[in-house]
Each structure stands twice: as structure tokens, then as C-alpha cells.
Amino acid sequence: MPAVLRIVLRRVALLVPLLLGIVLFAFLVMRFSDADPASAFFQGANPTPGQLHEFRERNGLLDPLPVRYVHFVGDLLHGDLGTSTLTRAAVADQIVTALPLTLQLAFLGLGLAVVLSLAGGVTAAVYRDRWPDQAVRAVSLVGVAAPGFWLALLMIQYLAVAKGWFPAGGYVNPADSVTGWLRTMALPALALSLPVAAQLTRVVRTSVVEELDKDYVRTAFGGGLPPRVVVGRNVLRNALVNPLTVLGLRIGHLLGGAVVIETVFALPGMGKLMIDAVQNGDPAVVQGVVLTTATGFVVVNLVIDLLHLVINPRLRTA
Known part of the structure; x- marks a missing residue:
């Protein structure tokens, strides 16, 4: 085998x-x-x-x-999560209805967090101790300290109410309007992703800085290879192991934060389903949401764990 x-x-x-x-x-x-x-x-x-x-x-x-x-x-x-005490509807059916929106929000937030952290972390590492590095580190520090729900309220106040660029809440199904879906999901995904992106940015910067100080990087630069080739093909690949580990740990933050963000933006996902169940005293629904969320967290961490094997060949030969 x-x-x-x-x-x-x-x-x-x-x-x-x-x-x-x-x-x-x-x-x-x-x-x-x-x-x-x-x-x-x-x-x-x-x-x-x-x-x-x-x-x-x-x-x-x-x-x-x-x-x-x-x-x-x-x-x-047998796939039976029980029956809602209040509505007498199957809990599994309610979760199947609410889960797609939460997955959309979580994956959009995850994608934004990865893109922002890679862009900010690599930029800060390449321009180490210069003004881009100082700016990225300052912004990431603010992002780590700022809670997601507070950022969500600020975005609603400024970008939705004052400017009118985005809706303050609600949800549009992508099957009905892709543009409407993007507008309703933009602010929730951004509010969910910023705290995670801020922490990942600091990890990416540290990992890339450590990799840039290694002998093979100096040899590659001495051989005349352009920086984009050295950083893009070698440094970034080797430096992604630690950020991937942190990203796996932050998946729980994304899933848990989605509950709060959905409540702030009135999105009919797993968050609203759980909040309503807690307020109405419906333990079967609460239990089903907890089991689904925890299982998703475990499965995503398994995927992250397997990605380590792809990125770091030394793990496959250890």
C-alpha cells in the first residue's frame, strides 16, 4: 500500500x-x-x-x-436528527434548508481571508522593516483586536445606511440574481473574513520572512532568478505549512462567527436557525445545528491536514 x-x-x-x-x-x-x-x-x-x-x-x-x-x-x-418540538418538522430538513447559505458565507469569508492574508503577508515580508511592512502590521493588529460583529455594524452604518452601496440585510438566492446575491453577501463575508485574515497575515509574514533567510533563496537570487519566480514558486510553497495549520484552527472561528454575522445581517442560515431554537426552547434543533457545525469543523480540518501532504513532500516520506 x-x-x-x-x-x-x-x-x-x-x-x-x-x-x-x-x-x-x-x-x-x-x-x-x-x-x-x-x-x-x-x-x-x-x-x-x-x-x-x-x-x-x-x-x-x-x-x-x-x-x-x-x-x-x-x-x-439513519440520518434522523430528530423532530422539532415546536414545528414538528424534521430537524434534518430545516438544516438542509439553512446550511447552503451558511456554507456560502463561510466559503466566501474563507476565500477573502486567504487572498487578503497572502497579499498582505507576502508584501510585508518582501518589504521587511520598510513602510509597507509597517502599514500591513498595523492594519493586521487592528484587525485581530476588532470583533467581527463590531466590524459588521460599522459596515452597515457606513456602507449600507450612509452610502447605500450595499443592502443592510436580507438575502437574494443566486438562482434568482447573481448580482443581488453578491451584494447581499459582500458585507457579511467581509466582516467574517477580516479578523481571520488579520491573524493569518501575521503568520504568513513570519513564515515568508523565515523562508527568505534560507540559503537556497540567496542562491536563487544570486543565480539571477527574478524575485517573483523565487517567491512564487519556492518560498511561498514552503512557507504555507504554518499558515495552513492556523487556517485549520480558525475554521471554527469562521463557522462560529457565521452564526453571529447571520444574525446581524438577518440572513436565514444556520445562525438564525440556532438563535430561534435557543430563544424558543427547541433542544432538538439546537442539538442538530451543533452536531452539523462540529462535524463540518472536523471534516474541514481533515482536508487541511491532507493539504499538508500536498504542500510538504517531507511529510509523505517521514
Whole structure:
């Protein structure tokens, strides 16, 4: 069996206990929370104790905890995330409806963060200790300190309300209008990406500076190779290992930040779904959103881990 395939299979095998841990954590957190599915189901009414008991018995809420966990895992294996206590709709259907928008926002934010960090980090490294470097470092420091929701509110106030360049909220499906979709997603994606881009910029700068100080770079410059070739083909490829690791860790920030950004811009994604579920006391929906988000985080980190094998051949021969 090739070494690369063995590494990939080993990484995938490690996902199994991790995913089981996520499932157990989500199950226990919701079972020990104050949310009562029976009370939420009869919200707005005055149920009798007998009606509450009947609901709990019918839905298995009175079973021992290990039995409920086995049933929960069995339902998950069949793709069943449960049923909303309030709407009686399948949680999986609600997530399938809301997830595409969150993925669009997360990938747009990720793409912007990568582009901005590469442009800023490489520029700062090439012009080390000169004014472009100082400017990039100052801007990135502000970006790291500024929370995403605050940036989102500033963008709404200045770019949407004062200038009218972008809508202050809402969502346009790309199937209806690509231009409208870009206008509604531009500010949320930018607000989501800036804190991540600021941190990545500093990591990219440090990695590129370390690579530029190595002997093979000086040899390449001494051989007459132009800087764009040396930096683009050699330096950047070798310097991307550390930024990729940090990017994998920041995926959680992108997914978690998307919840807040969607709420600020009134986007009907996973964030709004979760906030509404928390406010209305719908634990099944909260649990489904947590499981989906955590699983997505784990899978994306696996992809980042495998990208290390592509960028750094030494990992494949270690």
C-alpha cells in the first residue's frame, strides 16, 4: 500500500472516535440543560401534569439515559436528527434548508481571508522593516483586536445606511440574481473574513520572512532568478505549512462567527436557525445545528491536514 494512502486512511480512521465524542458531548449537554421539550411543545398553553407525562413517555424522555443515547445514535446512523418540538418538522430538513447559505458565507469569508492574508503577508515580508511592512502590521493588529460583529455594524452604518452601496440585510438566492446575491453577501463575508485574515497575515509574514533567510533563496537570487519566480514558486510553497495549520484552527472561528454575522445581517442560515431554537426552547434543533457545525469543523480540518501532504513532500516520506 502506498505511503500516502496509508496516511490518508490513518487520518480518516482517527475521525471515528472524534465524531463519537462529538455525538456524546452534544447528547449530554442537551440532556443536562434546562430546556424541557415537553414544556416547549405546549408553549402558550397550560398543559396538565398528565399531558406533560404522556408527552415525555411517548417520546422516550423517561427512558434511562443509556437507552436514550443508543436510540439517539441509531437515529443518527439513519440520518434522523430528530423532530422539532415546536414545528414538528424534521430537524434534518430545516438544516438542509439553512446550511447552503451558511456554507456560502463561510466559503466566501474563507476565500477573502486567504487572498487578503497572502497579499498582505507576502508584501510585508518582501518589504521587511520598510513602510509597507509597517502599514500591513498595523492594519493586521487592528484587525485581530476588532470583533467581527463590531466590524459588521460599522459596515452597515457606513456602507449600507450612509452610502447605500450595499443592502443592510436580507438575502437574494443566486438562482434568482447573481448580482443581488453578491451584494447581499459582500458585507457579511467581509466582516467574517477580516479578523481571520488579520491573524493569518501575521503568520504568513513570519513564515515568508523565515523562508527568505534560507540559503537556497540567496542562491536563487544570486543565480539571477527574478524575485517573483523565487517567491512564487519556492518560498511561498514552503512557507504555507504554518499558515495552513492556523487556517485549520480558525475554521471554527469562521463557522462560529457565521452564526453571529447571520444574525446581524438577518440572513436565514444556520445562525438564525440556532438563535430561534435557543430563544424558543427547541433542544432538538439546537442539538442538530451543533452536531452539523462540529462535524463540518472536523471534516474541514481533515482536508487541511491532507493539504499538508500536498504542500510538504517531507511529510509523505517521514
